[in-house]
Structures are given as C-alpha cells and as structure tokens.
Amino acid sequence: MHGEIITIGDELISGRVRDRNANYLSTRLSSMGIIVTAISTIGDNPEAIIETLDRAIMRSEFVLVCGGLGPTEDDITAKVAAQFLDCPLILDEKVLEYIKHSMKERGLPWVNAYEKLAYVPKGARLIDPQGQACGFYCLSNETPVFFLPGVPEEVRYLADSNVLPLLVSYDSKRAVVRQRVLKIFGLQEAQIGELLEGVANQDTGVLIGYYPNFPENHVSITVRRQTVGEAEKDLLEIEKEVEKRLDPYIVAKDLSSIETSIGQIMKNKGLRLAVAESCTGGLISHRVTSVSGSSEYFERAVVVYSNNSKIDLLNVPAETIEIHGAVSAETAASMAQGIRSISQTDIGLATTGIAGPTGGTKEKPVGTVFIALADKEGVEVERFHFSGSREQVKILTAQTALNWVLRG
Amino acid sequence: MHGEIITIGDELISGRVRDRNANYLSTRLSSMGIIVTAISTIGDNPEAIIETLDRAIMRSEFVLVCGGLGPTEDDITAKVAAQFLDCPLILDEKVLEYIKHSMKERGLPWVNAYEKLAYVPKGARLIDPQGQACGFYCLSNETPVFFLPGVPEEVRYLADSNVLPLLVSYDSKRAVVRQRVLKIFGLQEAQIGELLEGVANQDTGVLIGYYPNFPENHVSITVRRQTVGEAEKDLLEIEKEVEKRLDPYIVAKDLSSIETSIGQIMKNKGLRLAVAESCTGGLISHRVTSVSGSSEYFERAVVVYSNNSKIDLLNVPAETIEIHGAVSAETAASMAQGIRSISQTDIGLATTGIAGPTGGTKEKPVGTVFIALADKEGVEVERFHFSGSREQVKILTAQTALNWVLRG
The missing domain is CATH 3.30.70.2860 (Alpha-Beta Plaits)
Structure with missing residues (x-):
C-alpha cells in the first residue's frame, strides 16, 4: 500500500516552523511496510489545498493531511475539506461537548474560538476527539483521506490510536x-x-x-x-x-542511542558515573539524564566554566591552570580525577576546550578539545580538533566523550 | 517572486531523517520577500523526480532542488537532472580537481566514490564547488532550476553565497x-x-x-x-x-532567545550566574552556554542528581532532604542559596523535581517541580506541575527557570 502526506500551514512554507508531523507519520508508516511516496507542504491557501488533494487522490491509495484545524483565523482546512468533498460544514455538538469537558479537566480557560474546532464536513467520520482538536476522515473516490490537526502531540496520539489501525484495515496486499x-x-x-x-x-x-x-x-x-x-x-x-x-x-x-547503551552497561556492571564539563557546558549531563532511570548510575556533574570553579570544585591545582592553561591535557586529567574522587564514582569524565567562535589562539585554535576519562586504572587524556560552529563543537565533544564511556 | 522547493531522498519520505534544508531555504527566502508556495519531498525515484520537476517548472518562477548529489549508489539526482534537461552527464575536471584538493586539505582519505560528485549535466553552470559536493543550475523554459546537495551545512553555504544573490537578480518586481x-x-x-x-x-x-x-x-x-x-x-x-x-x-x-537576552542583561548589569540542577540534568547550563561569550557571566553549574551531591556540593542540610524530601521547596531554596554562596555569584538558580516517567507519588506526582532563585535580597521558591514526557518536563522546567532569571 502506498500513499502520501500533505502538511498545511503558512508557517511551514515560510520556514517559521519546521514540520514535525510528516516525519513522524512516515516513520510509523514505513515501519508497518506502508510506503510513503511523497510529502507535500503548502500554505493556508484554498486553491493550493484543493489542487494538492486532487492530485494526491488520483495517484495514491491513501492521503494523510495535517494542519489548519486549529482555533485561529488562519486555520482553514476544515472549510476547504468541506468544499473539496462538496458537502456543508456542520457543528458537531458531541465534539463541542468533549472540547468543553476536556478544557475544564485540564484547568484551562474556555475561549470562544474553540467552538470553531467542532465544525466538520457533513458525513465525515470523526477520529477520536482528544484535547483541543480532533480529526476526521472520509472516502473520496474510494481513497481514504484523513484530516488531522497540526499540533505534533495530537497528531501522534490520533495516528497511533486510530489512523494507522484504520489504514492497515484498508491494506489487503501488505508485504x-x-x-x-x-x-x-x-x-x-x-x-x-x-x-x-x-x-x-x-x-x-x-x-x-x-x-x-x-x-x-x-x-x-x-x-x-x-x-x-x-x-x-x-x-x-x-x-x-x-x-x-x-x-x-x-x-x-534502531531506537537506542549512546546514552541508553551507557545506561544498560552501567546498570549491568553496577558502575556509577560523574562528569566535569567545561566546553560542553552541561550537554553531556543533559544527554545522560535524558534516559529514564539514569539517577541509578549518574551521581553528579559539574559545569566548571570559570577557573575558580575548576579549582574549588575539582581540586585542579591553580598552577596546573597557570602553567598549562584551562584548555590542556593536564587540566582535563585533573578534572576527570577530581570529579571521580569527590563523587566517589567508578568513572570520572571531563571535557575542556574552545567551543568558539572566539577564544582561539595559534597553539589552541577554536575546536581544540581535551577529553579525559578516569577510572580505577588511572586517567587517560586525548586531544581532539573539531571543526564547525559553537553548537557543532559542543555536540562533537559530547558525542566523542560519551562514545569513550560506552567503549570503556 | 514565487517559487518552490523540492527535496529528494528515500530517507526523507521513509521518515528516517528529518529534512533540514527546506526549512532553512524557505526562512531565508521569506526574509527576502520571496514567496515559497510549496515544498515537495520525494524519494530517489527517477519518474517521481521528473514529474515533480515538470509540475514545478510550469507553475513557479524558480525551483530549488536539494539532495541526491552525494557519493553513494542511491544518489541519482545529477543523472535524472541530465535526463530532465535532455543533455548528457559529463565529468567536470575542474570540479574533480577541487574535490581532491579539498579532501587533502581537510586531512580526509580519498575514496573513489567521490569521483561521482564531479559529474554534472552538460551546459549547467556550476555553483561554487565547496567541500565534498558542489551544486549547479540551469534554465528550463526560462525558469531557473538550482540543484544543491543534501548535506545541510553545504546547502546553507551554497544558498547564502550563491543561490540567493542569483535569485534576487532574476526578481524584477520585489515587494x-x-x-x-x-x-x-x-x-x-x-x-x-x-x-x-x-x-x-x-x-x-x-x-x-x-x-x-x-x-x-x-x-x-x-x-x-x-x-x-x-x-x-x-x-x-x-x-x-x-x-x-x-x-x-x-x-x-526574532533571532533572540531567553538565553541570549539573559546574556545581554548579565553583561549590561555586570551580574554573574550559577545554577544547581537536579531534574533538568544540565539542560539549563547547556542553554546558557550555547550563547557565545557566556563565560563572562556564567560561573558554574552543578548537576546534583544524588542526595549526597546536594549535601556535599551545595551544603543542603541532610535533615532538609530527610524531612522534606529532595523534591521540596526547602531543598530547592537551599540549593539556590548554596550554589550562589559557593560560587559567589549574584544569582543562584536551582531546580528539583520529578521528570518521570517513574518516581512520582500521590503527594508529588510526575511533573512536580520546584524552582528557586537566590539573589542578594534572599531566596524565592515556586512549585509547578508540568505535564508531558520526561523530555517535555525537562524543557518546561528549564524554560520556566530561565524566564524567571530574565524577568529578574
């Protein structure tokens, strides 16, 4: 079975917002063996919406439309869908009731603009209304067309709970x-x-x-x-x-990452980790703590941006920084040993470097980074030279450091 | 002037990769008053590429194509472009030379697959070759069609330095x-x-x-x-x-963010900041240090995941944690005062909470967060209840905490 995705919104074609729905939907569809042949993004423009729907229905076995079902003036998809299906837009009392109830439950104030969310093309089947928006679908030339809101969390919920199961039921010859x-x-x-x-x-x-x-x-x-x-x-x-x-x-x-794998290893071996970050500024800790259950093996981290904090928190000797500099193998090693020792963990990981775009020197240009790993065997340091923006240097450093922990 | 963007790649329609080019290009074009009417994403499929190009050229004043110019077998855009333009694909010796030179300069090993990058449709004009890939453009029915690689960094460089200036020169009636x-x-x-x-x-x-x-x-x-x-x-x-x-x-x-605004204020007022993070796990520090020059006002942060680290690093009294819990107003206040005092900064910011999805209790369900801000006037704490995934709770907590610093 093959179909296509249409995402609607001026914010998407003007680049103000990056679409998150097409990617989610196509990932989910692909994993089920359903092929997405095209993703079209167009503005809140009736002619463009109708033209794109027409073309999609001619060449595809299903169409998923996202966006433009919201409460503000620029949301026109329901109206255009009614026009495309050649049927009136009607107020669905059940949906209205549900929206009112749901707002109340979430402690959100009622705003009249929400009434707009309860208008759907006559004859369309509702997709389980949830939260502020609900979706609907209909058959056009025997091709199922699904209309979903634009809010990613709502799309995910509606797709997983309703749209994908429905699609599978339409799909007879799935490989x-x-x-x-x-x-x-x-x-x-x-x-x-x-x-x-x-x-x-x-x-x-x-x-x-x-x-x-x-x-x-x-x-x-x-x-x-x-x-x-x-x-x-x-x-x-x-x-x-x-x-x-x-x-x-x-x-x-697949869905695993360096940080989830580190979690597995730490738990299996009963090890604990602590981190001292300078140039990565908290990114390593943020990645490690993005894993649920990381409090079991992640003891602490320090983000030691100033020289004082390196000395105070990690007992890096002031002379080490004075003689070799804050960005040096010696300081990195001392940071890794320091964090391991004060936190009494099995592993101490440290980064120090020049993320840029300023602060580089001839000997230590922007992108120069030292990573150190301390464990019961001692401490190892490596020097790297990464290129790219400030953000990229932070990301490359965090990735390299975490990969080092993973490989032990 | 109005035009459209076509992004090509099986990885994009299958959802494996989220496209970053269309968004960048449309943002840049919009800011110049050039309207993007559609973004089409299709797979590495010759018929789909030619059909989409045909349609785009009929209705648009320019077309930007991204992707499929890479060195691997699945990159077919140059070949299909030649077919579409009805001219042969030829090896451009100058481009080949440039690629060899550039690889050498970046210390990367030569791989024969790179030779493929130097094949372009005869008659197409080259867009400044840079790095591993270069782009080209041609007129089809007097409509300029630009072919760019898929790697976001290369697209950005080629667009800013070449494509956008060229487009402006084609645009006579710009509002x-x-x-x-x-x-x-x-x-x-x-x-x-x-x-x-x-x-x-x-x-x-x-x-x-x-x-x-x-x-x-x-x-x-x-x-x-x-x-x-x-x-x-x-x-x-x-x-x-x-x-x-x-x-x-x-x-x-516009392009500013809470963290860039905090940077401005800190610099203007000569203030310095330190952060003690528990449930945000380093995200606040990562955001603050994403701003170039943040080392001027960001002194340090500690990510105190364990109780021990809260006691050791921040002098949070053990009884406070015992009596009120690690997630409590009292602990948050003590953390904010502790980080301000040990770092001798003007502002101490602290977060503690239950990011989930596990660890909630009846009294303190998942999403319960305490944020505290200490300054020379004393310390203030507020309790929040955020809903969403672990990631969303971390993001909402970091955002609320940073917004508090911004508003002072």
Missing part, C-alpha cells in the same frame, strides 16, 4: 518489511558507502540507505519478504555482514 | 516585506488568537501567523509595502499594538 538502523560515528558517508559496496540488491528486496544525521551517519537495512520468518532471517544475515564491515564504528542501533 | 516574530511563553495558541483579534488585515497587507513551537508559541507579524520606509513604519506600529496585548508573555523576538 512484510523488516528494517534495522545502524548508527555510525567516525566514518564519512562515502567511506561507509565503499565499505558496504555490493550489500544492497534491489532485485532481492534488500535496500541500504545512507542518512547523515549529525554527528552520526545512519545506515538502514530494509528487507521485503512474503513472510515474517523469511524477512527476519534474511535481515539478521545481512545485518551481520554489515556489522562485520563497519565495526568498530557502530555506536547504536 | 518590500518586513517581519517580526514574537516568542510567547505561558499563553495557549487560542488565547493569543483571541487577544490579537482584529489586528490582522489581509487587505492592508498585514498578516499575523500563529506557530506552536514547544514550549513557546510564536506569533509572526508580516507587513508588505512598496517601500522600505512604509514597511518599517507600519511594522513598528503593529508590533507596539501586539506587544501591548500580549505583555507580559513575550519572552524573545
């Missing part, structure tokens, strides 16, 4: 698709492409995709088969081959 | 557009819509856009006029009216 994503750090896209030459084979239903996803490069392996057994067996075989070729640059798979 | 974006925190979209009723007026060329951008809601004011003077004068007037209606919920404007 079995299995996909694995390998997340690579430390190899360029072209290098990965060379290493994987010959693995993909469209004739046998094996696809390899390459996706830069800073700071990682992701490789997807997709296998299409007639049965679950075949698909899973063949995927495993190809995955092994890919792993052999890309080892040791694979840092995570 | 003057001025836009202001107000970033709102603490009001729902419908509430903002009601407060701003009557301000927009399409007939007079004034547009108000509403864009949820978690955790903020953004409001854009767009004014189209014949002269710069008119546009700027009218924008200022409308902006004042909008400000009057939305005060005090405006947290930033």
Whole structure:
C-alpha cells in the first residue's frame, strides 16, 4: 500500500516552523511496510489545498493531511475539506461537548474560538476527539483521506490510536518489511558507502540507505519478504555482514542511542558515573539524564566554566591552570580525577576546550578539545580538533566523550 | 517572486531523517520577500523526480532542488537532472580537481566514490564547488532550476553565497516585506488568537501567523509595502499594538532567545550566574552556554542528581532532604542559596523535581517541580506541575527557570 502526506500551514512554507508531523507519520508508516511516496507542504491557501488533494487522490491509495484545524483565523482546512468533498460544514455538538469537558479537566480557560474546532464536513467520520482538536476522515473516490490537526502531540496520539489501525484495515496486499538502523560515528558517508559496496540488491528486496544525521551517519537495512520468518532471517544475515564491515564504528542501533547503551552497561556492571564539563557546558549531563532511570548510575556533574570553579570544585591545582592553561591535557586529567574522587564514582569524565567562535589562539585554535576519562586504572587524556560552529563543537565533544564511556 | 522547493531522498519520505534544508531555504527566502508556495519531498525515484520537476517548472518562477548529489549508489539526482534537461552527464575536471584538493586539505582519505560528485549535466553552470559536493543550475523554459546537495551545512553555504544573490537578480518586481516574530511563553495558541483579534488585515497587507513551537508559541507579524520606509513604519506600529496585548508573555523576538537576552542583561548589569540542577540534568547550563561569550557571566553549574551531591556540593542540610524530601521547596531554596554562596555569584538558580516517567507519588506526582532563585535580597521558591514526557518536563522546567532569571 502506498500513499502520501500533505502538511498545511503558512508557517511551514515560510520556514517559521519546521514540520514535525510528516516525519513522524512516515516513520510509523514505513515501519508497518506502508510506503510513503511523497510529502507535500503548502500554505493556508484554498486553491493550493484543493489542487494538492486532487492530485494526491488520483495517484495514491491513501492521503494523510495535517494542519489548519486549529482555533485561529488562519486555520482553514476544515472549510476547504468541506468544499473539496462538496458537502456543508456542520457543528458537531458531541465534539463541542468533549472540547468543553476536556478544557475544564485540564484547568484551562474556555475561549470562544474553540467552538470553531467542532465544525466538520457533513458525513465525515470523526477520529477520536482528544484535547483541543480532533480529526476526521472520509472516502473520496474510494481513497481514504484523513484530516488531522497540526499540533505534533495530537497528531501522534490520533495516528497511533486510530489512523494507522484504520489504514492497515484498508491494506489487503501488505508485504512484510523488516528494517534495522545502524548508527555510525567516525566514518564519512562515502567511506561507509565503499565499505558496504555490493550489500544492497534491489532485485532481492534488500535496500541500504545512507542518512547523515549529525554527528552520526545512519545506515538502514530494509528487507521485503512474503513472510515474517523469511524477512527476519534474511535481515539478521545481512545485518551481520554489515556489522562485520563497519565495526568498530557502530555506536547504536534502531531506537537506542549512546546514552541508553551507557545506561544498560552501567546498570549491568553496577558502575556509577560523574562528569566535569567545561566546553560542553552541561550537554553531556543533559544527554545522560535524558534516559529514564539514569539517577541509578549518574551521581553528579559539574559545569566548571570559570577557573575558580575548576579549582574549588575539582581540586585542579591553580598552577596546573597557570602553567598549562584551562584548555590542556593536564587540566582535563585533573578534572576527570577530581570529579571521580569527590563523587566517589567508578568513572570520572571531563571535557575542556574552545567551543568558539572566539577564544582561539595559534597553539589552541577554536575546536581544540581535551577529553579525559578516569577510572580505577588511572586517567587517560586525548586531544581532539573539531571543526564547525559553537553548537557543532559542543555536540562533537559530547558525542566523542560519551562514545569513550560506552567503549570503556 | 514565487517559487518552490523540492527535496529528494528515500530517507526523507521513509521518515528516517528529518529534512533540514527546506526549512532553512524557505526562512531565508521569506526574509527576502520571496514567496515559497510549496515544498515537495520525494524519494530517489527517477519518474517521481521528473514529474515533480515538470509540475514545478510550469507553475513557479524558480525551483530549488536539494539532495541526491552525494557519493553513494542511491544518489541519482545529477543523472535524472541530465535526463530532465535532455543533455548528457559529463565529468567536470575542474570540479574533480577541487574535490581532491579539498579532501587533502581537510586531512580526509580519498575514496573513489567521490569521483561521482564531479559529474554534472552538460551546459549547467556550476555553483561554487565547496567541500565534498558542489551544486549547479540551469534554465528550463526560462525558469531557473538550482540543484544543491543534501548535506545541510553545504546547502546553507551554497544558498547564502550563491543561490540567493542569483535569485534576487532574476526578481524584477520585489515587494518590500518586513517581519517580526514574537516568542510567547505561558499563553495557549487560542488565547493569543483571541487577544490579537482584529489586528490582522489581509487587505492592508498585514498578516499575523500563529506557530506552536514547544514550549513557546510564536506569533509572526508580516507587513508588505512598496517601500522600505512604509514597511518599517507600519511594522513598528503593529508590533507596539501586539506587544501591548500580549505583555507580559513575550519572552524573545526574532533571532533572540531567553538565553541570549539573559546574556545581554548579565553583561549590561555586570551580574554573574550559577545554577544547581537536579531534574533538568544540565539542560539549563547547556542553554546558557550555547550563547557565545557566556563565560563572562556564567560561573558554574552543578548537576546534583544524588542526595549526597546536594549535601556535599551545595551544603543542603541532610535533615532538609530527610524531612522534606529532595523534591521540596526547602531543598530547592537551599540549593539556590548554596550554589550562589559557593560560587559567589549574584544569582543562584536551582531546580528539583520529578521528570518521570517513574518516581512520582500521590503527594508529588510526575511533573512536580520546584524552582528557586537566590539573589542578594534572599531566596524565592515556586512549585509547578508540568505535564508531558520526561523530555517535555525537562524543557518546561528549564524554560520556566530561565524566564524567571530574565524577568529578574
């Protein structure tokens, strides 16, 4: 089964807002073996909406439309949908009741503009109203067309609970698709492409995709088969081959990340971690603590931006900073040992560097970073030179440091 | 002048990667008064690419194409462009030379797959080759069509340095557009819509856009006029009216953010800040240190996940935690005073809470957060209850805490 996604909103074509719905929906659809052939983004413009709907219905087996169902003046999708379906827009009392109830429950004030949310094209079936907006769907030329709001959280809820199950029921000839994503750090896209030459084979239903996803490069392996057994067996075989070729640059798979993997290892081994960050400014801690349950193994972090804080909190000797500088192997090592010692953890991780865009010198240009890891064996330091913006240097440093912890 | 953007890549329609180029390009074009009418995303599929190009050229004054110019097997845009333009694909020796030189300079190994990057349709004009990929453009039916790579950093560079200036030279009847974006925190979209009723007026060329951008809601004011003077004068007037209606919920404007505004205030007043984070896990520090020059006013932060670290680093009395709990007004106040005192800064900011999804109790359910601010006047604490995922609770807490610092 194949279909397309249409996202509507002046904010999207003007670039004011980055669409988050098309990506979510296409990910979910792909994982179910349903193919998305096109994503079209257009403004709050009746002619453009109708033209795009017309074209989509002619060439697709389903259409998902997001956006323009909100309460403000610029939300016109329901009205245009009624025009496209050639039926009047009517007030649905049940939806109105639900919205009033839901606002009350969430402790939000009632605003008359919300009444607009209860108008839907006559004959359209409602998709479980939830929160401030609800969706609806209808058949046009036997093609199901789903209209959803633009708020990502609402789209996710409505898609997962209603739209995807409905779509599957419309899909009679579904092939079995299995996909694995390998997340690579430390190899360029072209290098990965060379290493994987010959693995993909469209004739046998094996696809390899390459996706830069800073700071990682992701490789997807997709296998299409007639049965679950075949698909899973063949995927495993190809995955092994890919792993052999890309080892040791694979840092995570599928939904896992470096930080979730670190969590697993720490819990399994009963280890605890503490971090001393200078140039990463809290990003490492933010990533580690994004994992639920991280309080079990993450003891503390310090973001030591000033020299004083390095001396006070981590017992870095003032002379070390004076002689070698705050950005030096010696300071990094002392920071890692300091944080490990004061927090009494198994591992102490430290970063210090020049994130830029200012602050560089000839000897230590912007992007110079020292990362240090202290454990019961002692302390190791490595010097790096990253290029890019302030944000990119922070991201590359955090990624490299976390990857070091992962590899132990 | 109006045109459209086409982004190409299986990774985009399958949802594996979120496109970052269309958004960047449309933002830049909009700011120059050039209208983007549609963004189409399609896969690495020759028929789909040619069909989409055909349609775009018929209805638009320019077309920007991104993606599929890379070195791997799945990159087919150059080949399809040649087919579309009905001319052969040829090896450009100059480009090849440049790529070899550039790889060497960046210390990257040469991979034969890179040779593919030097093939362009005959007759196309090159867009300044830079890095691993270069772009090209040509006229089709007198409509300029620009082909750019998919790597966001390369697109940005090529667009800013070459494509946008070229587009302006094609644009004879440009209206003057001025836009202001107000970033709102603490009001729902419908509430903002009601407060701003009557301000927009399409007939007079004034547009108000509403864009949820978690955790903020953004409001854009767009004014189209014949002269710069008119546009700027009218924008200022409308902006004042909008400000009057939305005060005090405006947290930033245009490219500024809460953290850049905090930076300005800290520098102007000569103040310094230190942060003690528990449930935000480093996110506040990460946001503050994302601003270049933040080392001038950001002294340090501690991420005190364990009780021990709260006691050790911040001198929070053990009894306070024992009696009131780590998530309590008393602990938050003690953390804020502790971080201010040990870092000897003007302001001490602290957060403690239950980010979830586990760890909630009846009295303190998931989302319960205490934020405290200490300054020379003393310490203030407030209790909040945020809803959402772990990530959303972290984001809402960081945003609320930073907004507090901003408002002083």
